[in-house]
Amino acid sequence: MRVSIGSDHAGFEQKEMLIGYLESQGFGVIDRGPETDGRVDYPDFAALVAQDVTGHEADFGVLVCGTGIGMAIAANKVRGIRAANITRADFAALAREHNDANVLTLSGRFVSFEENCRIVDAFLSTPFGGGRHAGRVAKIMALEG
Numbered sequence: 415m416r417v418s419i420g421s422d423h424a425g426f427e428q429k430e431m432l433i434g435y436l437e438s439q440g441f442g443v444i445d446r447g448p449e450t451d452g453r454v455d456y457p458d459f460a461a462l463v464a465q466d467v468t469g470h471e472a473d474f475g476v477l478v479c480g481t482g483i484g485m486a487i488a489a490n491k492v493r494g495i496r497a498a499n500i501t502r503a504d505f506a507a508l509a510r511e512h513n514d515a516n517v518l519t520l521s522g523r524f525v526s527f528e529e530n531c532r533i534v535d536a537f538l539s540t541p542f543g544g545g546r547h548a549g550r551v552a553k554i555m556a557l558e559g
């Protein structure tokens with residue numbers, strides 16, 4: 415499974431640590447930057463990761479900023495993306511099972527690396543539930559027009 419990952423300056427440190435963690439778990443990782451912790455604009459990196467997911471370069475995207483909120487708002491502007499900003503592991507599983515989320519956005523400033531690893535584990539290991547959830551997700555996607 416391949417994961418595309420990106421951050422802004424506020425998420426840079428955890429992005430670098432998460433790359434190591436994901437690789438240690440056997441995932442292929444596409445690092446869309448940034449390459450340093452210098453100040454950048456999070457929508458630029460949300461776009462790169464979102465496009466990897468919609469273009470099938472990656473199975474899932476992971477984005478880290480200060481809160482994860484800006485990354486989610488930006489990624490959800492890309493057609494085909496269902497990004498969820500997650501701060502606890504059980505919600506990560508539900509975002510996959512109920513919402514078929516394809517991008518996970520994380521807080522680099524308010525959530526520990528250890529908790530973010532648990533969130534990533536839950537997100538990447540939980541399949542979409544289908545069934546009654548499938549029609550609801552289809553209705554979400556129909557909102558794109």
Ligand code: RB5
Nearest residue numbers: 424479480481483484485
């Ligand atoms: C950057 O200061 C901060 O605004 C950004 O990382 C993110 O938290 C936005 O949602």
